[in-house]
Amino acid sequence: MSETDITSLVTGIAQRALETSRQLATLGTEDKNRALRAIADRLEDPALTKTVLNANQKDLDAGIAAGLSDAMVDRLRLTPDRMLGMAQGVREVAGLPDPVGTCLEETTHRTGFILRKIRVPIGVIGIIYESRPNVTIDCAVLCLKSGNATILRGGKEAFNTNSALMGLIQDALAEAGLPPDAVQLIPTTDRAAMEALLQADQYVHCLIPRGGEGLIRMVSEKARMPVIKHYKGLCHVYVHEDADPSMATDILLNAKCQRPGVCNAAETLLVDTTLLETWFEEAARALHEHGVELRLDSPAATAIGDTLPWHPATNEDFDTEYLDKILSVKTVSGPKEAIDFINAHGSGHSEAIVTRDDAVAHAFLNGVDAAAVYWNVSTRFTDGYEFGLGAEIGISTDKLHARGPMGLNELTSYKFVATGTGQIR
Amino acid sequence: MSETDITSLVTGIAQRALETSRQLATLGTEDKNRALRAIADRLEDPALTKTVLNANQKDLDAGIAAGLSDAMVDRLRLTPDRMLGMAQGVREVAGLPDPVGTCLEETTHRTGFILRKIRVPIGVIGIIYESRPNVTIDCAVLCLKSGNATILRGGKEAFNTNSALMGLIQDALAEAGLPPDAVQLIPTTDRAAMEALLQADQYVHCLIPRGGEGLIRMVSEKARMPVIKHYKGLCHVYVHEDADPSMATDILLNAKCQRPGVCNAAETLLVDTTLLETWFEEAARALHEHGVELRLDSPAATAIGDTLPWHPATNEDFDTEYLDKILSVKTVSGPKEAIDFINAHGSGHSEAIVTRDDAVAHAFLNGVDAAAVYWNVSTRFTDGYEFGLGAEIGISTDKLHARGPMGLNELTSYKFVATGTGQIR
Numbered sequence: 001m002s003e004t005d006i007t008s009l010v011t012g013i014a015q016r017a018l019e020t021s022r023q024l025a026t027l028g029t030e031d032k033n034r035a036l037r038a039i040a041d042r043l044e045d046p047a048l049t050k051t052v053l054n055a056n057q058k059d060l061d062a063g064i065a066a067g068l069s070d071a072m073v074d075r076l077r078l079t080p081d082r083m084l085g086m087a088q089g090v091r092e093v094a095g096l097p098d099p100v101g102t103c104l105e106e107t108t109h110r111t112g113f114i115l116r117k118i119r120v121p122i123g124v125i126g127i128i129y130e131s132r133p134n135v136t137i138d139c140a141v142l143c144l145k146s147g148n149a150t151i152l153r154g155g156k157e158a159f160n161t162n163s164a165l166m167g168l169i170q171d172a173l174a175e176a177g178l179p180p181d182a183v184q185l186i187p188t189t190d191r192a193a194m195e196a197l198l199q200a201d202q203y204v205h206c207l208i209p210r211g212g213e214g215l216i217r218m219v220s221e222k223a224r225m226p227v228i229k230h231y232k233g234l235c236h237v238y239v240h241e242d243a244d245p246s247m248a249t250d251i252l253l254n255a256k257c258q259r260p261g262v263c264n265a266a267e268t269l270l271v272d273t274t275l276l277e278t279w280f281e282e283a284a285r286a287l288h289e290h291g292v293e294l295r296l297d298s299p300a301a302t303a304i305g306d307t308l309p310w311h312p313a314t315n316e317d318f319d320t321e322y323l324d325k326i327l328s329v330k331t332v333s334g335p336k337e338a339i340d341f342i343n344a345h346g347s348g349h350s351e352a353i354v355t356r357d358d359a360v361a362h363a364f365l366n367g368v369d370a371a372a373v374y375w376n377v378s379t380r381f382t383d384g385y386e387f388g389l390g391a392e393i394g395i396s397t398d399k400l401h402a403r404g405p406m407g408l409n410e411l412t413s414y415k416f417v418a419t420g421t422g423q424i425r
Numbered sequence: 426m427s428e429t430d431i432t433s434l435v436t437g438i439a440q441r442a443l444e445t446s447r448q449l450a451t452l453g454t455e456d457k458n459r460a461l462r463a464i465a466d467r468l469e470d471p472a473l474t475k476t477v478l479n480a481n482q483k484d485l486d487a488g489i490a491a492g493l494s495d496a497m498v499d500r501l502r503l504t505p506d507r508m509l510g511m512a513q514g515v516r517e518v519a520g521l522p523d524p525v526g527t528c529l530e531e532t533t534h535r536t537g538f539i540l541r542k543i544r545v546p547i548g549v550i551g552i553i554y555e556s557r558p559n560v561t562i563d564c565a566v567l568c569l570k571s572g573n574a575t576i577l578r579g580g581k582e583a584f585n586t587n588s589a590l591m592g593l594i595q596d597a598l599a600e601a602g603l604p605p606d607a608v609q610l611i612p613t614t615d616r617a618a619m620e621a622l623l624q625a626d627q628y629v630h631c632l633i634p635r636g637g638e639g640l641i642r643m644v645s646e647k648a649r650m651p652v653i654k655h656y657k658g659l660c661h662v663y664v665h666e667d668a669d670p671s672m673a674t675d676i677l678l679n680a681k682c683q684r685p686g687v688c689n690a691a692e693t694l695l696v697d698t699t700l701l702e703t704w705f706e707e708a709a710r711a712l713h714e715h716g717v718e719l720r721l722d723s724p725a726a727t728a729i730g731d732t733l734p735w736h737p738a739t740n741e742d743f744d745t746e747y748l749d750k751i752l753s754v755k756t757v758s759g760p761k762e763a764i765d766f767i768n769a770h771g772s773g774h775s776e777a778i779v780t781r782d783d784a785v786a787h788a789f790l791n792g793v794d795a796a797a798v799y800w801n802v803s804t805r806f807t808d809g810y811e812f813g814l815g816a817e818i819g820i821s822t823d824k825l826h827a828r829g830p831m832g833l834n835e836l837t838s839y840k841f842v843a844t845g846t847g848q849i850r
Contacts (some may be wrong), residue, residue, distance in 0.1 A: 022768055026791045107813055113802045115812065122824050123794070201645075205824050220626075226651055226825045247847040254849035343447055365842050366451045369548070377538045377845035386850075387540065387841065388532055399547050399630050399838040400651045401826040413824040416812065417790050420802035422672040424679035425811075 003192045010196035013151060013184050014203035017124045020181040021149035025121050029098035031178065032145055036094040038172035039141065043087035048168055053078060055164035056133065063157050075131050076157055086137045089391070093141050096390040099408045100147045113420030119412045121147030123205040126197055128153045128219055130211035133161040139210070140169055140183045142393045146411035149182055151204065153197060155211075156189040163187070201225040210394060228402060230394040232321040233263030233349035235379045238270040238338040238364065240355035245279045247376060248354040249286055254378040255352065257290045261323045263395060264350045264372075264382040268318060268328045270338045276303035276331060284308055284329075292325045299331040318345050335360050339367040346370060348397050350379040371397060371404035428617045435621035438576060438609050439628035442549045445606040446574035450546050454523035456603065457570055461519040463597035464566065468512035473593055478503060480589035481558065488582050500556050501582055511562045514816070518566050521815040524833045525572045538845030544837045546572030548630040551622055553578045553644055555636035558586040564635070565594055565608045567818045571836035574607055576629065578622055580636075581614040588612070626650040635819060653827060655819040657746040658688030658774035660804045663695040663763040663789065665780035670704045672801060673779040674711055679803040680777065682715045686748045688820060689775045689797075689807040693743060693753045695763045701728040701756060709733055709754075717750045724756040743770050760785050764792040771795060773822050775804040796822060796829035 001009070042048045056078040063073055105117040125148045129135040136152055143150040154162040166185040173180055186193050197204065201224035208228050209219040220227045237255050239248045255266035271280050276299060284294060288308050295313040296304060304310055317328040318341075332338045335353075342351050352374035353364040361375045372382040382404060384392025389407025396402045402410035426434070467473045481503040488498055530542040550573045554560040561577055568575040579587040591610040598605055611618050622629065626649035633653050634644040645652045662680050664673045680691035696705050701724060709719060713733050720738040721729060729735055742753040743766075757763045760778075767776050777799035778789040786800045797807040807829060809817025814832025821827045827835035 022792065022794060025794070026788075109806070109811065113806075120794075221649055224646055226823070228825075244847070250847060250849055258850055361844075363451075365844075367447065369447060369450070369545075370840065372841040372843065375842075375844045376847055377843045378849045380850040381534070381538075381843065381848070382841070386534065398651070400653075403838050404841050413828050415795065416797040416807070416829050417800075418797065418802045418806065419786075419790075419800045422669070422675060422801055423806070424675055424803045425683055425805040 001188065001190070006188060006190055006192040007196040009188070010186060010193050011200060011203075013186060014124065014197070014200040016181040017149040017151050017184060018203040020179045021121065021123045023179055024144075024147045024149055024182055025100070025123075027147060027178070029100075031176065032098065032147070033094045035144060035173055035176035035178045035182075036090055036141055038175045039137070039169055040087040040090040040094070042168045042172055043083050043090065043137070049080060049083050052083065052161065052164040052168065053080070055160040058160045059158055068157065072131055072157070076133065076161070078133060078161060082134065086134055089138065090141050093145050093391050096145065096408060098145065099412050104414060109418075109420075109423070111420070111423040113418050113423045116417045117414050118417050119409070120415050122411060122413050124149045124151065124203055125411065126151045126153065126204045126207040128194070128197070128207060128209045128211070128215065130155040130215060131157045132210075133158045133165060135210055136162050136165045136185070137169075139208070139393060142391060142408060142411060144182060146408045148411060149184075151184050151186065151197065153186045153194060154189070159189055195222070198223045208393065226401070228394075228396055228406070229398050231397040232347050233265070233395070234268070234319070234321045234345065234347040235264060235266045235350045236268045236270055236342050236346060236352070237266045237379065238332075238335075238342070238351075238353045239272065239275060239279065239283075240335060240338075240353060240357065240360055241272040241274045242357040242360065243275075243279070243354040244356060245282070248279060249283045251352060251354055251376070251378045252283060253286060253290060255380055256287065256292055256327050257325065258378075258380055260325050263321075264379050265323070266327070266352070266379055267320065267322050268330060268345070270330050270332050270341060271300065273299060273331055273333055276300060281307070284310075287327060290325075292327050295326060295328040297330050300329045321347070335363055339364060342368050342370070348399075349395065350374065350382040352377065352379045371395065426613065426615070431613060431615055431617040432621040434613070435611060435618050436625060436628075438611060439549065439622070439625040441606040442574040442576050442609060443628040445604045446546065446548045448604055449569075449572045449574055449607055450525070450548075452572060452603070454525075456601065457523065457572070458519045460569060460598055460601035460603045460607075461515055461566055463600045464562070464594055465512040465515040465519070467593045467597055468508050468515065468562070474505060474508050477508065477586065477589045477593065478505070480585040483585045484583055493582065497556055497582070501558065501586070503558060503586060507559065511559055514563065515566050518570050518816050521570065521833060523570065524837050529839060534843075534848070536845070536848040538843050538848045541842045542839050543842050544834070545840050547836060547838050549574045549576065549628055550836065551576045551578065551629045551632040553619070553622070553632060553634045553636075553640065555580040555640060556582045557635075558583045558590060560635055561587050561590045561610070562594075564633070564818060567816060567833060567836060569607060571833045573836060574609075576609050576611065576622065578611045578619060579614075584614055620647070623648045633818065651826070653819075653821055653831070654823050656774075656822040657772050658690070658820075659693070659744070659746045659770065659772040660689060660691045660775045661693045661695055661767050661771055661777070662691045662804065663757075663760075663767070663776075663778045664697065664700060664704065664708075665760060665763075665778060665782065665785055666697040666699045667782040667785065668700075668704070668779040669781060670707070673704060674708045676777060676779055676801070676803050677708060678711060678715060680805055681712065681717055681752050682750065683803075683805055685750050688746075689804050690748070691752070691777070691804055692745065692747050693755060693770070695755050695757050695766060696725065698724060698756055698758055701725060706732070709735075712752060715750075717752050720751060720753040722755050725754045746772070760788055764789060767793050767795070773824075774820065775799065775807040777802065777804045796820065
């Protein structure tokens with residue numbers, strides 16, 4: 001296809017999404033849930049599952065032949081179990097309360113009309129993602145439940161899988177009597193299609209890129225519509241001199257080691273100078289025993305000496321999201337330096353302090369600019385399920401519209417509805 | 426100054442704004458109100474007022490010499506009365522509740538820690554505006570009260586006035602003990618400064634353009650950070666066949682004539698075919714008597730015939746925000762056509778239906794995609810003061826973050842604050 005053809009293809013998709021979004025906005029909860037259950041049924045159907053797995057095998061073969069890394073291949077792979085897991089996730093979303101139509105505020109105007117602020121869908125949401133095909137189902141389902149029309153643009157590596165999943169979604173929509181354009185997949189991974197989508201602000205209300213930092217940065221720079229960004233998690237644990245020592249060790253180990261590859265894992269320890277010869281020596285030993293590689297600034301290195309293996313921390317270390325069993329350690333003179341360091345090096349995701357001092361804790365909770373701040377709690381809790389949202393489409397590191405875990409409510413906007421008896425101004 | 430110098434000047438301003446925003450986020454309400462009252466005091470001080478008015482006279486002289494329209498010159502002009510009005514506005518903002526620190530939600534996690542969702546400032550807000558110097562005070566004050574650092578970039582025509590007002594704000598900040606970089610004006614109207622600001626997404630969290638459609642479009646296309654858009658108001662009144670006739674006329678006259686130059690005034694009447702020979706004939710006469718020029722589609726024109734003067738409506742009319750005593754009239758076959766027409770031609774601002782039929786009204790209120798929808802109420806109420814926000818920085822036609830009138834709450838974000846006793850996952 002020529003670039004012009006691709007542009008008009010994508011514009012057509014976006015235009016139909018906008019038209020459909022108006023129908024979706026007026027659907028009842030049961031209509032949406034019926035479609036969700038139909039999707040889940042199909043994800044559990046052995047024959048249909050087989051079709052998807054065959055398509056997935058094509059992508060896997062091509063990916064392996066193209067030399068994709070093992071981690072990439074694993075992300076791409078669907079299995080019968082993973083598909084049952086996806087179906088389970090869809091059923092859970094069907095069971096969540098419908099955010100649309102909720103009255104957020106109600107007042108009576110002095111002239112007597114009633115003014116309500118009502119949750120409504122955003123409209124058309126574009127999801128731009130890379131190699132994980134489960135995003136196709138997860139995002140389509142969350143957007144559908146919140147009454148939005150979805151345009152999916154998946155990665156090249158997962159194209160056959162995504163197309164098979166989309167066929168399954170389309171059948172489910174038809175069975176449930178929902179408009180087929182409620183969820184659309186851009187049927188080409190040509191770059192021109194991405195460009196056209198980024199320009200379609202007349203039809204698309206918001207983009208959510210799901211993937212690496214490069215993808216997110218490209219989308220935010222080029223998109224004309226709002227972009228909800230989910231950047232990296234460069235999280236700190238600050239151990240204040242008045243911390244309970246064993247609590248500090250437990251929280252640090254949990255934040256670093258329980259699942260090092262996720263965005264709410266800790267990457268840097270900030271430790272008060274006064275703790276170097278006491279608590280820190282023991283904590284470093286525990287980290288080492290848990291297989292954590294230590295990258296130490298010079299006071300911390302002096303404290304450890306040759307009792308444990310370590311590497312010197314470079315400036316770059318303090319700006320790196322390892323997603324691995326590596327911890328950088330920065331010594332600070334106290335809370336003020338810790339807060340400033342976090343605001344300079346953190347990614348605004350999740351930040352923890354361990355202390356018994358109320359005033360210090362409050363200064364930290366107020367002064368640190370992040371989506372989630374923790375006092376005597378591990379950073380690992382920043383998550384839609386843990387925060388009671390029921391499901392999440394991601395964790396926003398933006399400050400507008402949504403911050404932190406985004407659930408169904410965060411996929412909505414609102415409108416003001418006035419009902420009166422002839423009021424004029 | 427060279428372009429490089431201007432870029433580093435603007436980057437420096439943005440960087441200092443970000444640093445200052447962290448201080449502002451932790452200020453108490455009284456600190457902020459003290460600064461606001463100090464600004465109001467200065468706007469009421471005859472000697473200081475004189476300095477501002479002298480600067481304004483320079484701008485007016487230059488503007489008139491450059492051939493600005495009368496409307497532009499009027500927008501640019503400050504008077505002692507207008508300055509007292511600004512001071513009064515500042516005192517009102519000081520009297521409003523502080524949004525920062527409000528707890529929006531509180532839950533206890535199953536492990537026992539308390540999770541609170543707390544309102545916090547957005548951080549750094551850039552305001553890009555044209556010739557109205559009162560925006561300098563209005564926006565600075567609303568951003569300050571909500572704990573944000575502000576970067577102002579005003580129009581060339583008002584540069585002397587804006588600089589004088591900024592001097593007054595700076596003195597007030599100093600007197601109140603607030604950091605001077607809480608409010609900064611970009612000290613050049615060079616285009617390169619605007620470009621640099623649009624790129625400074627590392628430091629600036631959000632831009633609010635205040636001005637014409639061209640400015641807003643340019644800012645949204647080029648900015649790397651989120652932009653809150655306040656586009657035009659192309660508002661409709663739909664008179665359904667079951668409308669109370671005199672209520673319909675009252676609402677239509679009010680929406681069109683009470684203040685035709687504002688964004689919540691009606692521009693188009695949608696009328697059911699069945700009303701053409703009855704209600705519409707009388708309403709058209711009333712509009713004519715109120716000095717409204719009628720632009721009629723062909724069924725409406727046939728109904729009026731030569732009983733009143735009118736012009737034929739072109740396609741362009743239905744996409745035009747007149748901001749004047751002109752009304753386009755479109756005949757529709759019923760609610761479905763009215764809703765579709767509004768969704769195709771409206772600007773998502775304010776839309777009204779007049780009817781006694783509950784089911785039709787609800788279909789309209791649900792189906793029309795706009796910030797404010799009205800049933801038997803004039804569109805003229807879409808306004809921060811009327812909606813009880815106390816003040817407004819504008820009326821958002823966006824669907825993300827804020828929709829409709831934006832007050833202090835809409836100038837905030839939130840953070841999750843967890844306080845526990847050593848919880849780990």
